[in-house]
Amino acid sequence: MVRRRGTYQIKIRDKQLICLFCQHDEFRHREVYMDLSPLGETVTEQLTLQSFSCTSCGDIRMFQEKNRFDHTLQKHVSIIEYMEVIKE
Numbered sequence: 232m233v234r235r236r237g238t239y240q241i242k243i244r245d246k247q248l249i250c251l252f253c254q255h256d257e258f259r260h261r262e263v264y265m266d267l268s269p270l271g272e273t274v275t276e277q278l279t280l281q282s283f284s285c286t287s288c289g290d291i292r293m294f295q296e297k298n299r300f301d302h303t304l305q306k307h308v309s310i311i312e313y314m315e316v317i318k319e
């Protein structure tokens with residue numbers, strides 16, 4: 232499990248992630264792995280999700296990491312952007 236330290240503002244496909252409950256925009260991150268085993272069969276696939284918990288109310292939202300082609304940079308970049316919030 233990967234966990235980024237600190238607090239982040241998150242953009243998903245260039246859209247600022249805002250908490251649905253309290254409109255807060257700062258989150259803690261961790262990476263979650265989920266085994267996909269339909270009907271109790273042997274695990275065939277593992278799903279990796281990025282989990283963001285609101286630092287204000289604790290609500291958790293999860294997203295699957297994907298890449299998109301950025302025409303400015305001319306390369307594939309993640310749809311999820313992390314901007315660390317530096318607290319004094």
Ligand SMILES: [Zn+2]
Nearest residue numbers: 250253285288
């Ligand atoms: Zn919240």
